Amino acid sequence: MWKTLRQIHRAGIATELPPSTDETLRVVAALQERILAVLGRALCIRAIDAGSCNGCELEIHALGNPLYNLEGLGIRFVASPRHADLLLVTGPVSRNMEVALRRTYDATPDPKLVVAVGDCGCTGGIFGESYASRGRVSNVIPVDVTVPGCPPSPRQILAGILTAISKTAPTGSASRGRA
């Protein structure tokens, strides 16, 4: 127990603050307010691998590490599409996953956002379209934001998520979740 506590203390808080001159600071500071305004609660993301090589998943995972500390921003990954506001989809969409992706999309309540992650999710990437691949995510479900990269860095993925949120109007259909 003491060893564990000592290690936690020694490691300290690794979470990085965005640089003070960086515009992202303003965005991040305003983000929680924005999420609350849009959703009335934390942003819930459901990640779907629709055929990726697993490279993008590794970087999505990294968002949870203490340096990016995604949960500290009020964003978390959920286990069911029924709990999700946003789908983070990696591709290319394999034909064997097409039905599962559509069903997951349909199971996500409106209003919903879709962020396609990685070159393959954006364009089909090196795999393209074939007898086994439908290519880009938008060939199968509507996409709001695309994040290119092979794989994109955690910061790029985070920027994509933030972009999707800031595109959403805080009024109108987005009143779900407010008491």
Next chain:
Amino acid sequence: MQDWFEQAVRHSDAQGAAPIAGAHNAWELAVTGEQWRQATQNIGSGGGRLISLWASRDTGGENLVRAAFAADAGVLVLTLRLAGSQSHYPGIEQTFLSASRMQRAIADLSGLHSTAADQRPWLRHAAWPAAFHPLSDATIPDQTVPPVTDDYPFVPVEGEGVHEIPVGPVHAGIIEPGHFRFSIVGEKVLRLEQHLGYVHKGIERRFTELPLLEGHRLAARVSGDSAVAFSWAYCQALEGMSVARVPPRAIWLRALALELERLANHLGDLGALGNDAGFAVGLAQFSRLKEQLLRSTEHALGQRYLMDLVVPGGTRVDLSPSGADGLIDCIQSIATEVETLRAIYDEHSGLRDRFVGAGVVTPALAARLGLTGLAGRASGQGFDLRCDLPWDPYAELAPNKVVRTDGDVAARVAVRFDEVAESIRLVRQVVQQLPEGGHRRPMTAAAKGSWGIGLIEGWRGPVLLYLEAGDAGKILRCHPHDPSWQNWPVLEHAIIDNIVPDFPLINKSFNLSYSGHDL
């Protein structure tokens, strides 16, 4: 040379085994159908291990079935030529159980059927018609009809109180898709049956559309967590076919990259395993160390994940002096912290309770089922290509092999800890002894009809890549093989008699690839 090898060679009557051009300690033996069966039995009883099984079609349009085996003496590729319209070949799943799914995949992709009893499709679900064989038929059928889910015939388990839990393909975490069908009584698992193939995206056919000198990019994306292993295997095969001389510095840089890849994956897994056993501190600490390593890797070699480092003829970039210094500093701090964290993991009663005795694969079962790589070494299968058949520069690096015999989650955790320490030593050694000189030489594409293999011990286990040159510098056939093919079926055994809530932990302790398997 070992008995099995000699036996296999002797059985070929007049024709002996021929060395595979450019490959290290590897031979090819052409056999007839009867010799194929006899040779595989000899290899099995002599302790040889099946590395991969695949089909190809030569430039004359004739079908070939090939199997690669490894033993201490080297690698033997058996080649069975199917005459004319022959579409059946003798299955080898009686001797090598892991061959079963590979044979089903060959039937799906190439239309060649083994004599095995299990003829269910494996990689083909319902997205394309059964009559279409992507690696044999040029014309893609009309796919404008919307896909339907097929009704895969799982093996039913019956009895009082037995019920099924279907899981996937979309899983609850941030992981790859696949389907698991549990048959359980209470919370105890009677049987697990996997249904994979969801991320099949046509990689092998896609290879045939690429020039030989560009295939390494696709190879690196067979399984994103093993980018270096697959791209190195690709380049090893291609360079062997072209008799290209790769600069020594590039060979050492590739080894550096391979060990960094092993380190990153092991650190990530150690954190995830702590988390799956309810110890969130472990995930926080190890994911922090992994992030530090990835940033240091990016500074040193240009990418967090080295998807494009290994290229034909060398490496894409060189290691800069500041990158080297950064890596050494980073490795040093990781070494110290991992030591502390290991003591915490070893002494934490909650972790021990979950790790010890969970998901046991005994050495005898592991040998019977052909468990390989990291998971194999946790079950007494002491094979590591870096030590057994060391390719350059591993003979000089002389890694220490890590073997445990308990075969449980705790053993797979311990192997990772030991291999982290060893890889840290290797990274340090490579950076300090890196040969001077260039890091890349220009290459020309291999001649039509030539073929080769690449064989690399990735972090998960042995990665094999078969490459054959076609017309005009194009790829005729490329078959990448991930060790997950061998280990997925063993996971079905490891979970028997464990409770359902332990499945995520046991599954993670293997951490097998879906994409590398589904292709």
